[in-house]
Amino acid sequence: MSRATADYDYMSFDDFEEFLADKPKNERWELIGGRVVKMTVSVRWEHNYIIQNLASGIRERLRAAGSPCRTLTETFYLKERELNASLLPDVLVHCGPLPPGATSVQTPVVLVEVMSNGTEARDRMAKWHVYQRIPSLMHYVLVVQDRAHIETLDRIDGVWRGLQVIDGLEAILPLPGIGVEVPLADIYRDVLNPA
Numbered sequence: 001m002s003r004a005t006a007d008y009d010y011m012s013f014d015d016f017e018e019f020l021a022d023k024p025k026n027e028r029w030e031l032i033g034g035r036v037v038k039m040t041v042s043v044r045w046e047h048n049y050i051i052q053n054l055a056s057g058i059r060e061r062l063r064a065a066g067s068p069c070r071t072l073t074e075t076f077y078l079k080e081r082e083l084n085a086s087l088l089p090d091v092l093v094h095c096g097p098l099p100p101g102a103t104s105v106q107t108p109v110v111l112v113e114v115m116s117n118g119t120e121a122r123d124r125m126a127k128w129h130v131y132q133r134i135p136s137l138m139h140y141v142l143v144v145q146d147r148a149h150i151e152t153l154d155r156i157d158g159v160w161r162g163l164q165v166i167d168g169l170e171a172i173l174p175l176p177g178i179g180v181e182v183p184l185a186d187i188y189r190d191v192l193n194p195a
Contacts, residue, residue: 138177
């Protein structure tokens with residue numbers, strides 16, 4: 001097995017799974033298209049609040065609609081062997097049942113990354129390169145932390161359409177693939193519009 005000691009080492013999915021099993025629990029690692037990346041363990045509080053707000057906003061709307069879809073957050077893996085990917089998206093939406101004890105999914109419908117200065121390029125390029133090849137994915141959502149600005153890439157009728165920009169606390173994030181809309185005021189609650 002190859003040894004990953006830097007952010008730019010590459011390995012196969014199976015080697016990464018072995019590598020991950022030997023890592024301390026307080027370390028977070030991702031495999032992005034075969035590239036091994038050590039993730040930041042501590043993040044700004046704004047990042048955490050946005051994740052909580054968005055996950056709960058989507059979850060509440062899905063439950064109200066009687067949807068079989070559910071949200072999972074940043075410690076739950078998206079794994080895809082064929083894409084050499086083992087990723088920890090900030091929020092993911094999965095539709096359908098999960099087996100007892102599952103720690104990962106392969107068929108997300110929505111993936112969200114809350115971008116920071118250190119992750120923006122990776123979220124926009126490396127992760128998008130992997131995410132767009134997941135057949136079940138309908139929405140990839142990029143969230144800016146410091147202002148009410150969200151970008152989405154949406155798959156409509158099997159085709160990815162161009163980047164959609166949503167700006168301002170009065171705007172709404174549409175996720176038609178799961179029948180949900182979330183106001184940006186809710187997503188940025190207590191971050192940009194403190195109570």
